[in-house]
Amino acid sequence: AQTVTQSQPEMSVQEAETVTLSCTYDTSESDYYLFWYKQPPSRQMILVIRQEAYKQQNATENRFSVNFQKAAKSFSLKISDSQLGDAAMYFCAYRSAITSGSRLTFGEGTQLTVNP
Amino acid sequence: NAGVTQTPKFRILKIGQSMTLQCTQDMNHNYMYWYRQDPGMGLKLIYYSVGAGITDKGEVPNGYNVSRSTTEDFPLRLELAAPSQTSVYFCASSYVNNQPQHFGDGTRLSIL
Numbered sequence: 001a002q003t004v005t006q007s008q009p010e011m012s013v014q015e016a017e018t019v020t021l022s023c024t025y026d027t028s029e030s031d032y033y034l035f036w037y038k039q040p041p042s043r044q045m046i047l048v049i050r051q052e053a054y055k056q057q058n059a060t061e062n063r064f065s066v067n068f069q070k071a072a073k074s075f076s077l078k079i080s081d082s083q084l085g086d087a088a089m090y091f092c093a094y095r096s097a098i099t100s101g102s103r104l105t106f107g108e109g110t111q112l113t114v115n116p
Numbered sequence: 117n118a119g120v121t122q123t124p125k126f127r128i129l130k131i132g133q134s135m136t137l138q139c140t141q142d143m144n145h146n147y148m149y150w151y152r153q154d155p156g157m158g159l160k161l162i163y164y165s166v167g168a169g170i171t172d173k174g175e176v177p178n179g180y181n182v183s184r185s186t187t188e189d190f191p192l193r194l195e196l197a198a199p200s201q202t203s204v205y206f207c208a209s210s211y212v213n214n215q216p217q218h219f220g221d222g223t224r225l226s227i228l
Contacts, residue, residue, distance in 0.1 A: 004158075017184060035216065043204060045159075045219035091158055103174055104208075104217060106158030 002027045002094050006107035013082045014115050020067075021077045021110045023092030034068065034075045035104065040088040048090070051075065053097070079112075087114045108109040118142050122207050122220035129197045129227050137192040137223050139207030141217045149191040149217065152176065152203040159206060165190055197227045 003026045013019035025034070036048040051059045051068050057067050063083075067076045079086055089109045096102040123138045123217040141148065146167050151159035151174075161174030179201055181193045190209075194201060204224050210215040 032158070043222050043224075045206060045208075045222075047216045050216055093158075103161040103164055104151075104159070106160075108158045 002029070002032075002096070002105045004092050004094050004105050004107040005085055006092055006110050008110045009108075010111045010113070012113040012115060013079070015082055015084060018080045019112065021079075021081055021090050021092075021112065023075045023107055024076070025073050025075065025092070025094050025105075027073070027094065027096075029096055029098055030080040033095045033097060034066075035095065036064070036066070036075075036077045037091045037106075038086075038095060039091065039109075040090045045091075049077065076106060082114050084114050084116060087112055120207055120218050122205075122213070122218035122221060122223050125221065126224045127226070128142050129194075131199065131224065131227060132199060134193065135197070137194070137205055137207075137225070139190045139192065139220060140188050141190075141207075141209040141218070142188065142202055143209065143211070144187060145209035145211050146187070147212070148181065148184065149208040149215075150174075150180070150190070150192045151208065152201075152204045153206060153222075154203050162192065162196050162205075175194065194225075199227045201225065202227045 005024045032053045034051045038046045049061045063080045064077045092107040093104040120141045130221045153159045163182040165171045193222040204222045207220045210217045
């Protein structure tokens with residue numbers, strides 16, 4: 001079974017600064033997808049960014065980018081120019097590309113605080 | 117575009133009561149999922165469905181049942197509610213494996 005580990009329960013960053021959230025995972029599969037989801041206090045689950053394991057290029061979405069290290073099974077999220085609206089719980093998630101209808105396996109989350 | 121709609125948003129149950137959490141999606145997605153999120157934790161899969169008439173258990177299925185009679189609807193039934201089922205429940209859907217899952221806004225359920 002796959003597991004996802006987020007070793008930072010809480011992180012904080014000053015507004016306009018850069019912060020990196022860590023995520024590691026364990027799998028024996030070679031083809032899979034990795035995601036970062038944001039959950040603000042409204043508790044909506046908002047997709048931030050997605051990475052396909054067969055793509056070597058790191059995904060980027062505006063101020064959000066990832067550092068995907070497949071051999072090390074590491075998938076960190078970098079938030080540049082942090083904004084107050086970035087404050088939320090962030091979840092890293094894994095999804096198999098092999099198993100039909102495969103579920104998301106989530107880490108336990110990192111609570112990000114953005115200080116003005 | 118409604119996306120994934122969950123009802124109700126909040127509910128309080130007494131121990132031993134039963135209820136059904138409703139989930140409907142208007143995106144013609146094949147795959148649908150039910151997750152629960154306990155305080156300070158990530159989401160755990162309860163049940164999922166890959167199409168109408170097909171359902172399967174996830175990590176934490178005990179105490180729950182599901183059905184999928186249509187593509188759009190995927191209700192989750194709690195039988196004999198227990199305090200351990202106090203949680204926030206999320207329904208999600210996706211078209212195929214390589215597409216992200218879309219989440220509903222969640223149902224906060226308390227069992228007292």
